[in-house]
Amino acid sequence: MDVLVTDADIVTMAAGAGLARSMLVRDDRIAAIGPAERVRAAAAPGARVVGLEGAAVIPGLIDAHCHLCNVGYLASGADCSQPAAPDIPAILARLRDAAARTPEGSWVTGSGYVEYKLHEGRHPTRADLDAAVPDRPAILFHTSLHACVLNTPALREAGFGDRQPDSPGGRFGRDGEGRLDGVVHEGPTFTLLWGGLRRDMQRMSAEQRAGLVARAGQHFAALGITAACDADTRRDSLTAYAEADERGMLGVRVGGLVVHDEADWLLGSGLRGRRSPRLAAESVKIWADGGMSSRTAAIHGSYPVPPYGSGIMYFPPDELTAMVAEFDARGLQVCIHAQGDRAIETVLDAYAAVLGGRCGNPLRHRIEHGGSMFAPLAARAAPLGIVVAAQPGMLSILGDGFAEALPERSDELYAYASWRRAGIRVAGSSDAPVITADPLVGIRDAVLRRTSSGRVLGPGERLAAQNALALYTTEAAFAMHREHDIGSLEPGKLADFVILDRNPLDTEPEQITDIRVLATAVGGQPVFQASDSPLRL
Incomplete structure (x- = not known):
């Protein structure tokens, strides 16, 4: 009709x-x-x-970079975000409540905290978590999902001891005596998140898995979102999306950015490509560096705030270039997380080496986030045709922390207006559950660029409302290769x-x-x- x-x-x-x-x-x-x-x-x-x-x-609004399945998965744990949990005692109270409703055999989970927003100004530790959940594994994820805190039973079950060395892509927090304090940065955090997701989803029935991602989709739909890219898609989540799609439960359209180490599985699974009008998996996700809010993004220079250092790179340049070349040759869109200027420089080197003198960027390879893509880097990205999936909503929610981490260049961060003037296609997104999935927050912040303290980061980078809305419509559709179907209202x-x-x-x-x-x-x-x-x- x-x-x-x-x-x-x-x-x-x-x-x-x-x-x-x-x-x-x-x-x-x-x-x-x-x-x-x-x-x-x-x-x-x-x-x-x-x-x-x-x-x-x-x-319909489009979220070009989120973690939709993680939104559904972590929703069953404790909300430890600020201001809901303003200090560590409030976090511990929420973890105790979560423990009471968490089935035996599953880890107690909490998520959303930002250490520099807590009254104590620090990460919780294993001792803190032990006081709340002493006798079963508990894990508390930083809002960035690039760090977490484990209690003693969780450290034991994960196999992490005091003599645990740091890995090239990860770092363990330690107390004054060199013992693990429970704080984990980067690589091991991802391993723990993915391991927990896989463990719990494999215990679910197909109907339960479909319900988990369907509930996340319902949350997005209530915010006006009709399509989303899951930038952390693994075999368990993609299987759950397919199960929801087959049951008519997948309310929003989903594009899977499959984690790079499962690309071979994707290519052999029969799930690659456009399965239906609501589910596609045609892209691969790579992490080049750490997170901006966790102060582990790879930068030139050093951070003046904990954990200090210059950030973490996941791959040496030649290995990253080889990965891009392989996936490009297989016809997969490559989407690389890069936040620090050192990481973005390395990613652009890889894209330039692979794309060479080729006409354009037909697969629309992307940089995810691009927070420190300063003017010289933007000038390199534009002629390569690199698409950037950005998160304006981080400016109000995490912007004060960004300014503390990079005080001398804070007005150059997330330079949306400059990127657009350079000719870069910028797609809007949330990175949820890192921040709220609400695209209206992102649209507002692209216009105002005002942090929670009232500071304006880069007044010259404000967008007009029409251009801010375009981030979440026409530009995000382009980033998904779907501009012929969605993103604007046309016959x-x-x-x-x-x-x-x-x-x-x-x-x-x-x-x-x-x-x-x-x-x-x-x-x-x-x-x-x-x-x-x-x-x-």
């Missing part, structure tokens, strides 16, 4: 198009959009009319759209996060409707 959306303030994001008043949805696609009379004339007799009473419609494209209580382009930037999502549609079908909204799709 045709569905005629009328009396709406429709932001199409189509090139050269202004606002529309009506939109006709036929099956899963947009059949017509524009002035009310012209669109009504295109509707079939008996079309269902949905009057929006002046509410706004925008294209022939999929009917992925969001109904808002007001137009974000006409809203004061400080009030953008007050906008309410009234409904979200994927392929013309509602995947979220606010319970108190009188407007029903």
Whole structure:
């Protein structure tokens, strides 16, 4: 049946198009959009009319880099983020509560803390966690997921002892006597996260696994998100997405960025490519360095704050180049996490060596984050056609910590306006659960660039609201190779759209996060409707 959306303030994001008043949805696609009379004339007799009473419609929002499965997985643990847990005693209380509801055989988990936001200004330690959960393994993830804290039973079960050496891609915290203090940075943290996810998901039924990722998708849909790239996709999560898709439970469209060491599995699994309109896995994810909020991103120079040093690189340059060359030859889009300027330089060297004099970047290889992509690096990235998946929402949530870590260059971090002027395609994303998945936070922060303390990082890098919205629509669709289907509201494209209580382009930037999502549609079908909204799709 045709569905005629009328009396709406429709932001199409189509090139050269202004606002529309009506939109006709036929099956899963947009059949017509524009002035009310012209669109009504295109509707079939008996079309269902949905009057929006002046509410706004925008294209479905796209998160080009998140960890969707981890959002679902960690949601069952303790929320230890700030300001909800302002100090270590509050974190420990939440871990005790989580222990009471965690099944035997599973580790107690918590996530979301930022050490420099805690009243104590430090990481919790194994001794702290032992006081809350003394007799079973417990793990507390830093908000970046690039660090964690283990209690003594977890250290024991993981096989980490006081004589444990640091690995090239990881570091262990130690007390004054050289004993492990429970804090783990980088590589081993990923091993623990992935190991726990695999252990727990393999204990689930197919229905339970599908439910886990479906619930994460429902959370995203309630925020107006209709498509997302999972930048930490492994065989267990991709299998869960496929199980949800087969059951009709995958509400949002998912693009899997498969972790590089499982690329061979992907190629032999039958899951590569576009499985359905809602699930694809055509990309590979590599980590080049550590995290900005954990102060382990690989930089030139040294950090003036703990853990000091100059960050962590995961691969030597020649090995990284060889990996890019291999995946490029196999037709996979390469997406490399790089935050520090030293890491970004190495990644650009690898891309330049592989792409060489080739015309453009047809696979749209990407840099994920790119926080310290300063002007000389942006000037190298632009002619290579490198796409950047950025997270504007980090500016308000983590920006004060970024400024402490790189005080002399803080106004040059996440330089979205400069990147766009250089010709770089910049896609919006959240990196959730590192920060909130809410794209309205990212849109606001791309416009304001204001930290939680009120400081503005790089006033000259502010974006106009239209360009900020483009990050999460047209630009993110391009990053996913899906600009022909999603990202703007045009005839022939999929009917992925969001109904808002007001137009974000006409809203004061400080009030953008007050906008309410009234409904979200994927392929013309509602995947979220606010319970108190009188407007029903």
